[in-house]
Amino acid sequence: MNGPGEPTKRTEDGRLLRQSADSGTVMIETRGVSKHYGPFVALADITITLKAGEMVSIVGPNGAGKTTLVNVLTGLLRTTTGQVLFKGHDIAGIGPVRLARLGMARSFQLVHIFPELTVEETIAVAEIARAGKAGRLWASVRGDDAIHARVREVAAIFGLDTKLDRPARVLSQGDKKLLDIASAFALAPEVILLDEPTSGISTGDKHGIMKTLVEAARTANVKAIILVEHDMDLVAEYSDRIIALQEGRILADLPPTQFFADPAIVAAVVGMKPVRHA
């Protein structure tokens, strides 16, 4: 793990994620997606792509449609029009479980943990699902060394390996957040969607968490990451591309340098909700 404060080292080609043979192939694609709630248009004509090897941020003021987009991208919501494809499968409304099986995981803005489960058990839940062992009524979790090994491995990446037998509810806020994310990583997803992974975390720790995340993604061979974030510093630091939403439409879809070079866009995104700069 890198120490807090220093930026994450990018790979030689300037990318955040490790590049592999299939880098550049399309992982997620939306085609003209819109979502209406009665007369209210939450999303209109969203067409975006996420390629392997990319880390893309979705930004926008509150009410811009970020949550709806996240729910569409994670297969929770059906679209009103348009398609959402993940690795070529239409995933609109398929639900979280099948999404996880297809290879996409997510973390949550508000910490989602299993309060009474230990760190070890929490990560094991994902590992069991990943390994397809969930239907085993007659096996023992405790006696399964493969599960243990994987759980320790994942926990170690997030620095949780010393807290394996602690119930999640007693963890610090930062550790809870990490556990939430760690369990998503334990699914060994190809794509992971991180919904404000640093919300509720003190500014000083935010970079630490992001670094851990990118590090973990590299270790776990995550092919692409979607980051939903408010903090523009983090967005600037941890994106290959930034997609800005405004009133349910795409305002911009640009690399960070170009994004921040356009004061109008920055004002539109930042101006509506002041962002604390570190």
Next chain:
Amino acid sequence: MDLGRRKAIKTIGTAGVVAATLPILGFPAIAQNRPLRVGIIAPKAGIAGTIGECGLQGTLFAVEKINAAGGIAGRMVELVIEEETNPKDSIERLRKLVLQDKVDCVQGIVSSGVSLAMGPAAEEMKALTIYWDGTTQDGVDETMAKPRYVFRSTDNECEAVMASLLVVKHWKGKFKTIAGINPDYSYGRNNWAAFQALLKKFGIEFTVVAEQWPKVGTLDLTSHVAALKAAKPDMIFSSLLFADLPVFMRTAHSAGLMEGTRFAFPAAGFQHTALKKEFTPEGMIFGHNTLYFDHPQANALQKEFVAYYHNKTKDYPHWEADRAYFAMQAYKAGVEKAQKAKNAWPSIEEIAAAMEGVKVDSLGGPGRMREDHIAEQTFYQGITTHKNKYDFPTLGVVDTMYSDQLQKPPGANFWKWIETAQIKL
């Protein structure tokens, strides 16, 4: 809750042992040195709680009289009282009485469901058990073929038979259409079926225009009454017997169901004091079963009991008290007969054998325990009148029948017996 209340609950709670109160004098040499323990299982709560409480008064009266006269074959009687609830828990209480309290005899039981379950359990435990009530012919044949230890109350619904006979006797030719409103359980079903079978037997042409089956304890019968009224029956037969009976009667009265309709209510005696004159008509056939508290020719025993009961409860007793008294006296007669024959304290088997055929003068009149362990008792029904000193109707005409006219003989099938029996009206 303050201490005073807690104490009150403890004293009022009749559970536990009601000890013999009288000084023990001149024990016969053969008496054992401990009192005779009689376990009582009777409902206290729920819909049948009121029935159990009345029965218990009959038992207490019997025990007070027995103990005052020196006990049963010289041994005082003490009671251990348990609550009858559902079949499972009631059988557990039976086991407790037999195995833990080591009672000499168990009496009680009101519900037919519990009685059916308890019969085999008591037989298998060799527990001398005398039912107050609660048996119907359903299932009796297979579960209790030849009981050795269990003694049952009258075994088919004698009151339904008697009410049907009275309907024939008093109203033959006066009705064509009939309707029934009976509680939705085996008792109600059997009553209604027996009534129709008897009408057929006596060649009465009738049409059933409505049948209602309210769940026991239904307290809003407006729709049922409306449906009955719509069917315009000449006569209504009903074996309602719990809190729903006064509710029915009041609703029927206010809906004008009574005008032009005759009522035959074989089991109304359970609620006799709750059926007020204002809404209970004269001229209905009303069953008091084995105890009619206001019988003009009542014996001294009944008069004494009615006074005893009224003094304790400010109410007038119904037949469950008689059943309970009968059970206790039948036991006493059996023990004393067996004891006399053996001239030593008899075994349970000897007592049970001795009880077969014993005759007992119960509160309501003479009774007998048949050889097949089924009681014979005297039944009272009649036609209601308002000419009395009470706020509820009593019987103007009292019909009295002994149960040999009303229940099937040993081993017979009830429905076959109805077809073939020589019944005098």
Next chain:
Amino acid sequence: MAAFINILLGGVFHAAVLFLVAAGLQIVFGVQKIVNLACGSFYALGAYFGVTTVTWALKAGLPPFLFLPVLIASGVVLAVIGPVIERLLRTVYDRDESFQLLLTFALVLMFQDIMRYFWGANPQQLGNLVMVYGKVGAGGVDLPVYNVLVIAGSIAIALILGGFLQRTRYGRILRATAENRAMTEALGVDVRRINVVVFTLGTVLGTVGGAFVVPTSAASLDMAVELVVEAFAVVVIGGLGSMRGALAGALVVGLMRAAAIALYAELELLSIYLVVILVLILRPSGLFGKPAE
């Protein structure tokens, strides 16, 4: 025709009774999110206490036609148990709702014996007092005035409650609390007080309902456990927490039952549960409830 109207009126009357049992359940669930299994016990308590009070008042010389106000007053007096029980429930507000449900189940057990302790096992009733107000009707339709009063009373209570919740400031606060407790608390509303008020209101609806209906019926020991199941059916059909739902649910159950009794009496009870299950499958939030989850 007269027969049909009689049966219909029977159904409406039963609906009115059920609404009175269910109304308290609804308001408590609506605001406090507690399913009160003891609502039937409050109703039974109101019935018993009403019989005792009126009997005593009549003995003390009350003219019979004045019994109704005394009866209602006796139900209102029982409001005193509301805050006491609310105090008990307060201990589990922050727990899982199963605990709240179980605590009210404990109350059901206790109330059964409390009532038996005071009133014994004999059912209690008010003789024919119900007919003091006479009856109305023509052409074969007969209806005691008191039944009309019960139906009118239910409608009045529904309207007053509805008006109170919709039109008054306090009612709006209650609804706001139902929507978002934390938010109302943040706005400076004393939620503790609201809990006491709402639970007491729910209790009084039950006790007054029980007292109000008892002249047409009787108070008996098992009514509490029997009624709560019917009340459940009503609120599930109408939608948990909704007053309009309670009214609609009561009407559905009342009329269903009347129809079953008139057409095929064997289906009386079964039909109610079948409707409940049907509603839960097709429209799980009930006719007027908000969707759950």
Next chain:
Amino acid sequence: MTPRLTTLVIVGLVALVGSAPLWATPYHITLMIPAMAYGIALLGLNLLFGYAGLLSFGHAMFVGIGAYTTAVFTSKLGIRSFELVLVASAVAAALFAIPIGLLTVRYVRIFFGMLTLAFGMLFHSFLFKFYHLTGGDSGMRVVRPTLLGQDTQELDKIAFLTGPFFLYVLALLVILGLVMLRIVHSPFGLHLKALRENARKAEYLGVTVRRFRLAAFVISAIYCSIGGVILAVPTGIADPELAYWTHSGNLIFMTLLGGFTNFFGPILGAFSFILLQDQLMSATQYWRFFLGVVLALIVILFPRGLMGILESLMARFSRGRS
């Protein structure tokens, strides 16, 4: 408590109960039969409540199914083999539980409770109404079964109950307890706990929430029906009261009394409840009131039940030592 110590304590307790015929009165031995029957039923119920987080107010239905299956087999079909009855009741329970579960596990919390209550009451009214099929309120007779093919007619009922039947039921409790222990420690069991704690999160981690709730529902139904089979034998009858909603309430009461957060809590709860009810019924006619008081105290003061009290006592003890 270390796992080894736990194992020792459990083995000790099983041996203690198993040797009851040597030291307990026949009455107390017969009391232990319903306690063990409820213990089995509650192990199942607690898989649903304690592990999957679903509070059912209708599981008395499955106890009823077990009892009625026993009645149908032993008295109507004349099949008295207890093992066959157990299998049949498990099958019957599953046949009922699958469609009911499919409909009910879509809901959680209070809605699940109400829906299961409605199904329970539907079943109760079916038992009550379909008089010709079920015997209505009188119920159906249960004839003494044969155990492992052995007919025990030469024993009287108490000897049968306190002898072979008692040991048989204890063995069943141990076996079904071990099976359940295995289940809760399986990957499946862990997923149940996860979906109880946070169903949304669990789904995103690939937990098939509804399917596993259904599985837990069916397993719990099977355990409850086996409990019902055992209850029916000493009673000698299957009656509709077994399926009434207050019986479901009692099942939850017992679970809570023992402590639903501990695997062994429900078994302790079943034994304590039976003992408590027996003592209260003997002591006062107002036993329902005091049962209510006990339940209220448990809910308010000791939500983790007797096991919770034991655990904190033990924690205090070991802290005191170290």
